[in-house]
Amino acid sequence: MxxxxxxxDDRANGWSAxxxxxxxxxxxxxxxxxxxxxxxxxxxxxxxxxxxxxxHPAARIALIEAGEAGENASGRNSGFAIDLPHNVGSSLDELDGSHRFMRRARFAIGELDRVIEAEGIACDWSADGKYHTAVSERGRREVLEPxxxxxxxxxxxYEWIEGGALRAALGSPHFTAAIRTPGGRLMNPAALCRGLADSLPKNVTLYENSPVTAFENSNGVTLTTPDGSLRAPKMILAANGFAERFGAFRGRFLHxxxxxxxxxxxxxxxxxxxxVTRPWGLTPANAFAGITMRHTNDHRILIRQGLSYCPSQRFPEAGRRAVARRHKRLFDARFPGLDAVEMAHTWSGFVCLSRNAAPGFGxxxxxxWAATCQNAVGVTKGTFGGILAADMASGEDNPLIADMESLGTPSPLPPRPFLDMGVRARFARELWRNRHEA
Incomplete structure (x- = not known):
């Protein structure tokens, strides 16, 4: 194949720069x-x-990466390790599902805590919590209060914050109210990926800048790259949206x-x-219209805004320059008095979602075995997905595997171009309906 x-990916990732x-x-x-x-x-x-x-301490384990650690999608996100579900329902079944997610997410955070401390990984890993914010009274009523x-x-x-207290915490008058939750972690995601990659056990060999150009599964897998080939009896596929290229979950991922x-x-x-002196992280009441932001330990401010359908998994340089100008306007509106502050880095990252929010796991x-499609919660979902895929492949009895399997598998998508028209119409509708949270 x-x-x-x-x-x-572009070569503009600010976290690694x-x-x-x-x-x-x-x-x-x-x-x-x-x-x-x-x-x-x-x-x-x-x-x-x-x-x-x-x-398997005596086994030879090969980890192959098309680019470089920290430069892929994992090193480009906003730097949150989230321990709570984005959308919590009030029924008993939904609450049980939320508890299962928290078990998995906190397991992943615990594993990352352990490795970061043991290996001395410098990635600004901190337990500073997260603000979930609303701009409008409607967002407060429809999102924060429920x-x-x-x-x-x-x-x-949790802590409910509004008015002057919220402005003092974030240094911005833009928001009406927020819920601050103490769990989760903040970090420089590129530094975390680099640190995890550079501290792998001795029986793991990492090959970087090695894109797989051909794949065969016959009496074991054979992967071909521009300069070589790799053969092994067993494989774990952790290429997120590119898992489709290996024949897994075709027609089931939204890019x-x-x-x-x-x-x-x-x-x-x-x-x-x-x-404001403390670092903080902020997620919006609505992901389509709102903005995710960070204030970092070295006194930078991150803005992540703009989510669009991109089946080609390519984004042009001219588009990136336009994004930088838009982000500067958004920054100025949220932080009056800091208009001389420029956007030093602007970059893009590709996200993989499934229609029913199920992972590509198992x-x-x-x-x-696969650990793909983290549905935009990559730090925790990717970490526990990879660990549990390794446990499943090794025959380990881990009760969290059943939690993962209870989520099902990604549902099929309509064929293109009907898919393209439907997704773009849905995005336009969501932006219009939630414009009060911009």
Missing amino acids: RITRLPG ILPPRSPNPPLAGEVRADWVVVGAGYAGLGAARRLAEL FARELEALGEP LVAHASLTRPLTEAERARYG RVAPNI
Whole structure:
């Protein structure tokens, strides 16, 4: 099977641009054999490879990445490890589903806590909680108030913040109210990916800049790259949206593109005018119309806004420049008095969703397991998906596997061009209906 569509990320990732230079691992060269191969060095692939190494210390494990650790989608997100479901329902079944998600997410965060501390990974990993914010009274009434009631039903702590207290916490007058939850983590996602990749157990070999151009599954898998080939009896597929190229979950993934910008560090005078010293992370009441933001440890502000359908998994350079201008206008509207602050970096990242929000998880062939389609919650869902795929493939009895399987599998999508028309119409409708949260 030839693979002709390969990852094509821009070279503008701000999270990695602010880090020291890193030398990638050598690409795959020649004919290589391993006991296990993991495809994709994002959170799922890194979690799977580490778990396999722990379960099989004598095995040869190959982790193959088309680009470089921290430069793929996992290193481009907004830097949240989220421990709560985005949408909590009030029925008993929905609340039970929320508890199962929290078990998995907090398991992933616990594993990341452990590895980051043990390996000394410097990635600004912090337990500063998260604000879920509303701009309008309607957003407060329709999103935040039900969310507060549902957190109470779950027995989860939260803090309701509004008015001057919220403005003081965020340094912006733009929001009417917020719910702050103490769980979860914030981080530089590129630094986290780099650290996880550079601290893998000794029986894992990471091959970077090694895009797979052909795949065969016959008496074991064979992967071909521009400079070599890799053969192994068993494989874990952790290539997220590109899993389709390997024949898994075809016609079941929606491909979106999201955009982010990161400012330069605020000067001392700007920091005094801004008035906020603590880092924070903010998610909007509506993901289509609202903006995700961060204030980082080094006094930068991140804006992530703009989510659109992108089946080509490509975004043009001219479009990125237009995004940077739009993000600057949004920044100025939210932070009056900081108009001299420029967007130092603007980049794009590709997101994989399923129609029914189910993951691409489990055994997809007798010798292949998948941990894909994190539905835009990549740090936690990718981490626990990869670890649980490794457990399943190894025959480990982990009760969280049943939690994953209870989510089902991605449902089929309509054929194109009907899919394209439907998705674009849905996006336009959501933006219009939720324009009060812009």
